[in-house]
Amino acid sequence: MENTNKNLDQMPKKSPFSFQVDLSKFEKATDEEKRQQEVMSESSTFFKDGMRKLMKNPLAVGSVIVLLLIILTIVITPYVVPYKYSQIVTVNGKRDKTAANMAPFQYSDLEKEYMKEGGEVFPHIMGTDEMGRDYFVRVVYGTRISLLVGVFASCIVVLIGVIYGSVSGYFGGKVDLVMMRIVDIIYSLPDMLMIILLSVVLRETLNLDAIPALSKLGTNMISLFIVFGLLYWTSMARMVRGQILTIKQNEYVLAAKVSGAKPGRIIRRHILPNCVSVIIISAALQIPSAIFTESFLSFVGLGVQAPMPSLGSLANAARAGISAYPYKLIFPALMIGLITLSFNLIGDGLRDAFDPKLRR
Known part of the structure; x- marks a missing residue:
């Protein structure tokens, strides 16, 4: 033991500018510390990862919503609005020649008379064109x-x-x-x-x-x-x-x-x-x-x-x-x-x- 201590004392001291690592300063990680370092991420594909990033873009999401609303409108409108794209506005089976160039949500004279008699007229949301067709x-x-x-x-x-x-x-x-x-x-x-x-x-x-x-x-x-x-x-x-x-x-x-x-x-x-x-x-x-x-x-x-x-x-x-x-x-x-x-x-x-x- 005395010889060993003498040998350790005779060993040259480590230079402060040396890159040699002192292993005595390192300790093994405990099991609890290892479990804290285990970070399990959810598996994802390229498409899923891209869609996740796309959903975080407010302008793109807003544009998708606008397009969906437009598509729903053009699909549902023919089943709700009684007018056809080439049909001149008719009142009680007769063509209304006074329905040309009407402003949005405006009714012609014949439509007003028909409504006074108890009839129902679907509003012209965007008015009518020069030929009296629903715009x-x-x-x-x-x-x-x-x-x-x-x-x-x-x-x-x-x-x-x-x-x-x-x-x-x-x-x-x-x-x-x-x-x-x-x-x-x-x-x-x-x-x-x-x-x-x-x-x-x-x-x-x-x-x-x-x-x-x-x-x-x-x-x-x-x-x-x-x-x-x-x-x-x-x-x-x-x-x-x-x-x-x-x-x-x-x-x-x-x-x-x-x-x-x-x-x-x-x-x-x-x-x-x-x-x-x-x-x-x-x-x-x-x-x-x-x-x-x-x-x-x-x-x-x-x-x-x-x-x-x-x-x-x-x-x-x-x-x-x-x-x-x-x-x-x-x-x-x-x-x-x-x-x-x-x-x-x-x-x-x-x-x-x-x-x-x-x-x-």
Whole structure:
């Protein structure tokens, strides 16, 4: 013992600037302290995590609520309001010629007389147009057309753009070169000129009267759908191609190739699921763009065929009497603004929630 103590005394003392750790200052954690450090988090998927972040965005949640209210309105209104979008106001089975250009919640002379006799008349919430048709119902059907165009165009853009961009980005080389030059050519075509040309061609070649649903929309509206299918997928294809050019360099794609997986399976099972968030965001942002394009074309007379209303055609018709009846322009313009703003805010919220580069 004496020799040991002497050896310890003879050992050199530790320098204060030394990085050597003094183990005597450390103690083992007790079982209770270990249990306090065990923090179990709930398992979550990428989609659930993104939706949780989206629900924390008040602007996106408010936009979703506004869109749901608009959709409920356009679905329920035809079952509640007794007027039709092409029907002139009638009183007791007779057309009311004095019901033209009425202000919101105003009644014509015949309606007032009918109400005095004990009859019931459904109020004109947004008044009537120049032909005596209920304006609220026409705005509701115009909103239907705008939403139909937006959703339909977005589906076409996603379907064609994802397939085309996936093939171009995955195979690369000469295939990518040729396919991207085709995209550049299509991207350079003027949209307005193509719509006018397709309208003329379809009017001469297709017999729309044999199809009631299409005859109501008219050749201009069908040409608009075709133009969206032919022209507006190019931006989606470019974006998907850029994503795939980056993703296909990862090791799990190489492992799938080595295991003998076919290109179609690799794209479908390994590549596209890793860029689905970007596709969803772009599709959500494409809807307001398509709605605004349809409203603009209807405003200049290239939209749906009368008497089917559209928000753009209603705004165009209201322009003539804007000084005397300004409310006719306010209602369709307000609806266009609400729809496009809601979809834009939802798209921004989806981008902030699902884009890994923007996560904090």
